[in-house]
Amino acid sequence: MATNPVQFIQQVRSEVGKVHWPTRREVMLTTVMVFIMATLTATFFFLIDKIIQLGLGAVLGV
Template sequence: MATTNPLQFIQQVRTEVAKVVWPTRREVMLTTVMVFILAALTAVFFALVDVVIRGGLQYVLNMFG
């Protein structure tokens, strides 16, 4: 395993961090809003699936019970 000098390691880390493209405030806000919208849509979808399955089960149980 190659060992590196701590000073050299810090320089490499700083070089790599400088390459990172940080998102703008607008991009962060837009993606945050999109996550909330998609989470809400997913919750509604699964709630509807739950209602349909529950109704189907109640129908089958009432038919045979």
């Protein structure tokens, strides 16, 4: 069932009105949390990589 452009715009406006938009504080908190988690993950994998590198170095005698 096709709708005309006017109906489509009305439906879009209606749906946008239902969206819960986050507050500035919520956006800032989630952004900070993403940076913290990315840093922790990068540190974790760096340490695991170094441990594997040391283990392989010891086994291969390099």
